[in-house]
Amino acid sequence: MYKIQKLNDISPLIYNELDNKYTVEKDVVNPDAVLVRSAVMNDYLIGSNLVAVARAGAGVNNIPLDKMSEAGVVVFNTPGANANAVKELIITSMLLANRDIIGGVNWTQSLAGQVDAAKQVESGKKAFIGPEIFGKTLGIIGLGAIGALVANAAIHLGMNIIGYDPYLSGKIAATLNKAIEITDNLDFLYANSDYITLHVPLNDGTRNMINTTTIAMMKDNVRIINAARGELVDNTAIIESLNLGKVAKYVTDFPNAEVIGKHANIITIPHLGASTPEAEDNCAIMAASQLKIFIENGNIVNSVNYPNMTADKTGKYRVTVLAKENVLSEVIAALTPSTIKGSLSGSRGVYNYYIIDTESKPEESAIAELSKNALKVRLLG
Numbered sequence: 001m002y003k004i005q006k007l008n009d010i011s012p013l014i015y016n017e018l019d020n021k022y023t024v025e026k027d028v029v030n031p032d033a034v035l036v037r038s039a040v041m042n043d044y045l046i047g048s049n050l051v052a053v054a055r056a057g058a059g060v061n062n063i064p065l066d067k068m069s070e071a072g073v074v075v076f077n078t079p080g081a082n083a084n085a086v087k088e089l090i091i092t093s094m095l096l097a098n099r100d101i102i103g104g105v106n107w108t109q110s111l112a113g114q115v116d117a118a119k120q121v122e123s124g125k126k127a128f129i130g131p132e133i134f135g136k137t138l139g140i141i142g143l144g145a146i147g148a149l150v151a152n153a154a155i156h157l158g159m160n161i162i163g164y165d166p167y168l169s170g171k172i173a174a175t176l177n178k179a180i181e182i183t184d185n186l187d188f189l190y191a192n193s194d195y196i197t198l199h200v201p202l203n204d205g206t207r208n209m210i211n212t213t214t215i216a217m218m219k220d221n222v223r224i225i226n227a228a229r230g231e232l233v234d235n236t237a238i239i240e241s242l243n244l245g246k247v248a249k250y251v252t253d254f255p256n257a258e259v260i261g262k263h264a265n266i267i268t269i270p271h272l273g274a275s276t277p278e279a280e281d282n283c284a285i286m287a288a289s290q291l292k293i294f295i296e297n298g299n300i301v302n303s304v305n306y307p308n309m310t311a312d313k314t315g316k317y318r319v320t321v322l323a324k325e326n327v328l329s330e331v332i333a334a335l336t337p338s339t340i341k342g343s344l345s346g347s348r349g350v351y352n353y354y355i356i357d358t359e360s361k362p363e364e365s366a367i368a369e370l371s372k373n374a375l376k377v378r379l380l381g
Contacts, residue, residue: 001021001022001023002021002022002023002032002033002295003022003023003025003028003030003031003032003033003049004018004022004023004024004025004028004031004032004033004034004035004291005024005025005026005027005028005031005033005034005035006024006025006026006034006035006036007026007034007035007036007037007039007041008035008036008037008038008039008056009037010035010037010056010280010284011056011280011281011283011284011285013281013284013285013288014035014284014285014287014288016285016288017285017288017289017291017292018288018291018292022292029047030047030048030049030050031047031049031050032049032050032051032052032295033050033051033052033053033054033291033295034050034052034053034054035054035056035284035287035288035291036053036054036055036056036062036063037055037056037057037283038057038062039062040062041053041062041063041064042062042064042067044064046067046068046071046073050071050073051072051073051074051294051295051376051378052073052074052075052076052291052294052295053068053073053074053075053076054075054076054077054078054287054288054290054291055075055076055077055078055287056078056081056280056283056284056286056287057077057078057081057082057274057283058077058078058079058080058081058082058145058146059077059201059202059229060075060077060304061202061229063075065304065305068305069305069306069351070324070375071375071376072322072374072375072376073376074294074300074303074305074306074322075303075304075305075306076287076290076291076294076300076301076302076303076304077302077304078282078283078286078287078290078302079144079145079302080144080145080146081279081282081283081285081286082273082274082276082279082280082282082283083145083146083149084149084278084279085273085274085275085276085278085279086146086227086273086274086279087146087149087150087153088276089227089253089269089272089273090146090150090197090225090227091150091153091154091157093197093225093227093251093253093267093269094133094138094154094195094197094223094225095133096249096251096267097130097195097223097225097248097249097251097267098130098131098132098133098223099128099129099130099131100127100128100129100130101128102267103127103128104125104127104128107124107127107128108121133154133157133158133159133195134157134158134159135158135159135160136159136160136194136195137159137160137161137162137192137193137194137195138150138151138154138159138160138161138162138193138194138195138196138197139162139163139164139189139190139192139193139195139196139197140161140162140163140164140196140197140199141164141165141186141189141196141197141198141199141200141209142164142165142198142199142200142228143163143164143165143168143172143173143176143182143199144165144172144199145172146199147163147165147197147199148172148175148176150197150199151163151176151177151180152175152176152177152180155177155179155180159195160179160181161177161179161180161181162181162182162183162188162189162192162193163176163180163181163182163183164182164183164184164185164186164189165182166184168182187217190214190217190218191217191218191219192219193218193219193222194219194221194222194223195222195223195224195225196210196218196222196223196224196225197224197225197226197227198210198224198225198226198227198228198229198232198233199227199228200228200232201228201229202228202229202231202232206229206232207231207232208231208232208233208234208237209232209233210224210226210232210233210234210237210238211234211237212234212237212240212241215237215238215241215246215247216246218246218247220245220246221245221246221247221248222246222247222248223247223248223249223250223251224238224247224249224250224251225251226250226251226252226253226254227251227252227253227269227273229254230252230254230255230256233250233252235256235258235259235262236258238250238259238266239259239262239263239266242263242265242266243263247265248265249265249266249267250263250265250266250267251266251267251269252266252267252268252269253269253270253271253272253273254271255268255269255270255271286302290302293310296380297313297318297380298318298320298355298378298380299311299355300353303348305348305351306322306348306351306353307346307347307348307351307352307353308346309344309346309353309355311342311344311355311357313357314341314342314357315339315340315341315342315357315358315359316358316359316360316361316381317357317358317359317360317361317362317379317380317381318355318356318357318358318379318380319331319335319354319355319356319357319358319362319367319370319377319378319379319380320353320354320355320356320376320377320378320380321352321353321354321356321370321374321376321377322351322352322353322374322375322376322377323351323352323353323354323373323374323375324350324351324352324375325352325373326347326352327352327354327370327373327374328345328352328354330369330370330373331354331356331370332356334362334366334369334370335356335358335362335366336358336360336362336366339358339359339360339362340356340357340358341357341358341359342356342357343355343356343357351375361379361381362379367379
């Protein structure tokens with residue numbers, strides 16, 4: 001029986017993947033794996049049984065990756081599972097950034113009970129006028145699962161698209177509408193876009209990428225959409241640019257004290273990017289499936305800290321080894337080469353992963369010997 005700890009409420013559809021070999025509860029002592037959505041794990045106590053953490057979502061900023069990697073814990077995310085939900089929010093955000101729909105709705109509600117409300121609406125509606133998106137240019141920074149969907153949807157709304165992604169995969173590139181312009185020059189995107197939407201991870205290279213310098217490169221009255229990570233944008237620079245009229249609207253799905261109520265042209269959405277039942281179900285199913293595959297077979301799919309590796313089982317037993325050093329020769333020697341039916345190895349940065357299938361069950365002493373120089377060793381029957 002495998003013990004799974006869920007740190008957040010999560011879709012019951014996980015039980016379609018996690019059958020009666022699994023117990024899934026919030027309060028678990030020394031679990032085999034963790035399912036998490038938004039809970040912050042920086043102070044999480046890693047038990048001796050923990051082999052994996054699965055995040056039901058794409059971002060993993062709430063998980064201490066270095067800490068998990070050093071403990072031999074594989075961390076998974078669910079890229080693409082919430083992509084359609086975020087795409088729809090981006091399209092909505094662009095529309096909200098044009099006509100003042102929110103302001104107009106709130107103003108109309110204030111007319112409740114007034115006999116001449118209809119007359120006031122007709123005379124007052126001009127205060128909420130705004131441009132159309134048709135014929136405008138949308139700059140998309142990051143053409144992953146979400147960015148690609150946004151690009152294709154916006155093309156069908158009559159927009160021109162400039163996409164930037166130095167890591168654009170061939171698989172995603174093949175799905176993009178032929179009318180989408182791909183550039184390797186981010187400055188070009190800044191200078192030629194009426195709208196800019198961000199779809200990149202948060203790291204040292206992207207933190208505060210939207211700042212005073214980059215905003216200065218942009219068109220006047222640019223509208224910026226951020227449903228990726230709040231820290232991608234320098235909030236002080238945004239507010240200054242709104243005050244100067246350089247930026248027309250800023251829409252963020254990551255509101256905090258720096259932006260809430262600080263400017264009339266900042267639209268703060270309460271982190272609704274993945275808040276649809278469909279997205280929550282998709283993320284939960286994908287996270288649970290990846291945990292099950294790893295726990296039962298040792299195959300790694302969509303890890304963010306160890307190499308992604310899958311192999312059909314070719315022997316009765318499987319040994320998996322997570323190590324910070326190259327210990328392949330030690331693994332082969334410890335498991336008696338004559339019994340090995342197949343092996344696979346891979347690395348990600350300084351971390352290595354080995355899958356070895358054997359016909360006979362390895363001796364306990366061999367597993368113990370391997371564990372001396374490895375972060376985590378597992379024997380799967």
